Amino acid sequence: MEFVEKKLDGSRIAAEVRDEVAAEVAILSRRGVIPRLDAVLVGEDPASKVYVGSKAKTLATLGMISETHHLAQDVPQAELESVIDRLNADSEVDGILVQLPLPDAIDTAAILRRVYPTKDVDGFHPENVGLLQQGNPRMVPCTPAGIMEMFRREDIAIEGRRAVVVGRSDIVGKPMAMLLLHAHATVTMCHSRTRDLADVTREAEILIAAVGVRSLIGPEHVADSAVVVDVGMHRVTDLETVERLYPGNQKKLAAFEKRGAVLTGDVDYTRVAPKASRITPVPGGVGPLTIAMLTANTVKAAKLRRGIG
Numbered sequence: 001m002e003f004v005e006k007k008l009d010g011s012r013i014a015a016e017v018r019d020e021v022a023a024e025v026a027i028l029s030r031r032g033v034i035p036r037l038d039a040v041l042v043g044e045d046p047a048s049k050v051y052v053g054s055k056a057k058t059l060a061t062l063g064m065i066s067e068t069h070h071l072a073q074d075v076p077q078a079e080l081e082s083v084i085d086r087l088n089a090d091s092e093v094d095g096i097l098v099q100l101p102l103p104d105a106i107d108t109a110a111i112l113r114r115v116y117p118t119k120d121v122d123g124f125h126p127e128n129v130g131l132l133q134q135g136n137p138r139m140v141p142c143t144p145a146g147i148m149e150m151f152r153r154e155d156i157a158i159e160g161r162r163a164v165v166v167g168r169s170d171i172v173g174k175p176m177a178m179l180l181l182h183a184h185a186t187v188t189m190c191h192s193r194t195r196d197l198a199d200v201t202r203e204a205e206i207l208i209a210a211v212g213v214r215s216l217i218g219p220e221h222v223a224d225s226a227v228v229v230d231v232g233m234h235r236v237t238d239l240e241t242v243e244r245l246y247p248g249n250q251k252k253l254a255a256f257e258k259r260g261a262v263l264t265g266d267v268d269y270t271r272v273a274p275k276a277s278r279i280t281p282v283p284g285g286v287g288p289l290t291i292a293m294l295t296a297n298t299v300k301a302a303k304l305r306r307g308i309g
Contacts, residue, residue: 006273008229008280013150014288018062021295025063028302035302036065037095037121037294038087042080042106043073048099055097058291064298077106081114088116094302095121097294100171118305121297124170132175135182138304139297144176146289147208147229148183156206156227156278159184164204166190166197166266167211172231176208197221209266215245217267225277231286232266246270 025035037059039052056066069083080102087096096119102108112120117127123139131138151158163185167173173189181187190200191211201207201221209217210231222228236242242262246252247270256262265282273279280286303309 006276006279008150008154008227008278008285010146010150010280010285011288013153014146014292016153017146017149017289017292017296018058021292021299022062024299028299028308029063031308033302033306033308034063034065035094035298036067036092037097037298038090038093039066039068039097039099040071040080040083040087041068041099042071042075042102045101048101052097052099055291055294059295059298062295064295073103074105075103077110080106080111084111084114088114088119093119094305095119095298097121119301121294121301123175123297129170129175132178139301140179140293141171141175142293142297143172143210143231143286143290144179145297146293147176147231147286148179149293150229150280150286150289154278158206160186161205162186162188162203163206163208164188164190164201165208165210166201166217167209167231169210169212172210173208176210180206180208211266213266214264215266215268217272219268219271219275222272222275224275226275228267228272228276228279229286230265230267230269230280230282232264233282233287234264234266235261236264237261 041048041052052068056068059066071080087093096115098111112124113126115125117125120128120139123141128139132140158180163180165173165177168189168191177187177189188200190197194200198221202223204223204226206227207222208229212232214234237260239256242252242256245264252262263283269281
């Protein structure tokens, strides 16, 4: 069964954001400014290569410039730092994206600190994290920013509501909680050591699942009429699991037959959707918003560096 009327259509909202970004890029181009994003990719991780390629393609369609610097899996820390330093110094580069995860031998925190805060389109530099904490955000991590943009465009009220974020990563969980707090929600964060998780999440009027565990959130975790946002992305490659997660869903079964895999999230969509008032699907929910907000951050970085209001 499909619950189309309840779906939060991230793909549609992302298209709206991209259209607005393209209009801004056109205006900047007439002033001789073409925003540019340089991505740094280390190693041969297939998912990372797909993500970087997708981001570069999207930027190009919006009239921006994108370049990828692909380094070997065993690149020394010093060489990676040198690449970052060169991009920091390059006046043509507006934004720098370091694709995560980096190899275990690399000090990821040191690399993220090395990116100039004004070129940090991911919003991971400590200075940008601090500005977000203070309620004066400059560069906001793209996934939480996209979720807030979705709430705004879908007229989902936040002020005064109880929000629960499952997952405390620096990339999604923590900045998501901070954005909700600044929007005047009452926020609870859950993680791997939270006791009686379902008892906590059932209190949520807005539930954000960003824990990285497939189908962790079931109907027992969700209050009636809650807004449920699924940040997870997992590739399912066995038919038995697909049939269990999506019983009778011919669309999913056809996709599995065609590709040998389907994508699912941290939420057990089939069982949770009947309880939710609104819910994001996987795919087509949060993922497209993340890339759309990256393009918006790139334009913002280009304008900030040039003092353009």
